[in-house]
Amino acid sequence: MTPRATGLRTRPPGVVDDLRAVGPVSRLLIGSQLAFNVGFFAVLPYLAAHLTDAIGLAGWLVGLVLGLRTFSQQGMFVVGGALTDRFGARPVVLAGCVLRVAGFAWLAFARDTASVIASVLLIGFAAALFSPAVETETARQAVRHEQATGTPRTRVLGLFSVAGQAGTLIGPPLGTLLLFTGFPTACLVGAGVFTLVLAAHLRWMPRRVPGAPEHGDRPRVREGVRALLGHRRFLLLCLAYSGYLLAYNQLYLALPQEVERATGTQTALGWLLAWASLLYIVAQLPLLRWVGDRLTRRAAVRWGLALLAAGFAAVPALAPLASLGGLLPSAVLVTALTLGQVLIVPTVRAWVPDLVDGARLGLFTGAMSSLSGLVVLLGSVPVGALLDLGGPAVWIVLAAVPLLGAACVPQSVSARASSAAR
Template sequence: MGPGTGAEVPVPEEAPRTGLEVPVPGDPVPEDPGTAPRPSAPGTPPRAPDPQAYIRLLTGTQFAFNIGFYAVLPYLAGHLGEGLGMAGWLVGLVLGLRTFSQQGLFVVGGALTDRYGPRPVVLAGCVLRIAGFCWLAQAGSTATVVGAVLLIGFAAALFSPAVESETARAAVAHERATGAPRAQVLAVFSAAGQAGAFLGPLLGTLLLFLGGGFRAACLAGAVVFVGVLAGHARLMPRRPRAPRVPHTRAVFSREVFANRPFLLLCLAYSTYLVSYNQLYLALPAEVERATGSQGALGALFALSSLLVVTAQLPLTRWSARRIAPRTALVAGLGTVAAGFAAVPLAPDGPAGLLPGATLVVLLTLGQMLLVPAARGLVPDLVDDHRLGLATGALSSVSGLAVLLGSAASGTLLGAPGPVLWTVLAAVPLAGAGVALTLPRAGARAPGH
């Protein structure tokens, strides 16, 4: 899922280390976020890694991760409701638990990444994701389904903060070295993820069409993550542990959780994630209402991903030059709100899919504006040595909001259309109001 532009944020003369600088004598050994260097002679500082190669590795990681993830997730709600006979509120709760175990626990993965480096955290996340998909393929009761989706979510809570914080760190280094806005690197990362999200539902749809069912989609997702695990065991560089710090400070750092601008960013971003989660809850219900089945769901997810793949980079390039990160965040949330508001107003088009397609297009356009802006602001609001924790916290606050909102929105699925879509539109609109209170150019955390 991908990220602010950074070009409009003043950079201090002595910027925090990104982990990509050339080491100088007397400095501590830097964390190595580049391609795995050749062993150096004892006492010789390691050579500076290639930032471009590391960015390519992280981008390819996001691409493969989303192929496996989206081969399964779009069909989970239908499997729970039709295959296992769960009530609507219970389906919403299970989806919320999955998101909370993922987004809500990002803070754990981020803290572990700060402490141990990205490699062991990424590998552990791959192993747990494989186990979770295999378990979900066999789960037949509410308890086993909940256990499987919690494991799948926690796997991503380890994997994603490591990859996203490293990408943000590399994007800042690239900006300082070349002057190109960091949002461009984050947009490439996001576009690669969406390319994977484009192929994943098509893979899931193909398996369903061939009669393999939901179990086959789960096993295919597990196979993809076996490949991700093997690739990262070979290519992900090792790096020294960070200096030991007290446990309570590592996890509950005041540099992050007492930082008012950062907390406002978390709150605004959480309204986006609550809205985005409706692609897995309200959108399937709308498609089934309009067409009598969820057969067109894969095509709508493919439409969303195709929009990001083709339009993310030009849109980010334009927004990085023309508007401030805060403005991009507000505009993106407003566009998402317009998508929900348009559903009851749009006439049914071919096969009844026009309202759903309108929602997907506007939500995706809003996402392309706001996600690189939000993620690009994080390095300006917290210290570099807490970047993993802050990246995780951004998603954890959002995950808690999704947990609270999913059961409620699942209950609302039976309400009249205008009521449902008005309530859903109000959520990102409130987030846009919160985003308006953010500093225009990003405030610095204390001691930053």
């Protein structure tokens, strides 16, 4: 007799239940994402101050170093994805871990401009190997788990995203504590974290990952690039995702200016960003469960983009209420951007395996990150210029960005946002 027949209600599965169900490979990948972000955010938020105060680099040179790090990471995701298709996830993850350990150890003792730039580039390229490989294999295992159990793949991908956000939340305060003993200590602890990740993958990541393509089935990169450039629906999804990423990047560009305008200081910015991470962790899995049976993937992404647009529009709309609470527009913006992210990121990651050949999943996953990163890089310049002008018009323009992205979302072949669609 079922619980429904006896009048009993079943408890929705929690995080622990989901982790037990997904299998050892997925648990390893989810744990790796948590550790990756803890190690990363324990160091990188404090890099600019270290370069300025301890190394004595000029402001423009600090900006160049940070820009090179972003390019060597986000811009090279497509390389990591292509290598994952060619050689499998395990060797690419291991290579990324080795390079990240070397990069952080080098940065800990770098004292001249050339050494700083080289170590930062190494750190960025390590992430360009590690992240696409882990994301690709997580998506593949999520699809495999869905086919075997009927559990929506977004559940596994949601756990992966929650783990990343938890690392984002834990890393900065850990870095703050480590800075009491100096920036080199924070770097060495970061290197230690990645050494543990390396050891875990050496021990538990199988050489032949279940569900991965056989070596003979792995396509050549040139063939994959040709298929990618001709894939209209995937490119449209990339444009939609780029609209999301450019909008979400305003947490670090537009939000600080709004907080300072409203309060005269950026003191509250850290609390707002912590709220964003905490809200993501709390809301991710319940919201995905609620949406999964109600919306197609296309609708879920479009609703997420609409939430982003509403958050930007709320800033000038709530400006008259600033006397009641100067941070109200900023808090609403952060909440809307986070809830939009909750809907968009796992849904898009769940969608990509249905659009592409499984043997090319790494290339397409990496290409989406690289293309959207390029859009953010190009779009941040005019957005910065608009923010310098000030006024409510800038928020209307920002609201238009995710709406344009929503117009690009391709038709979904999926019946529901959480179902397997072929």
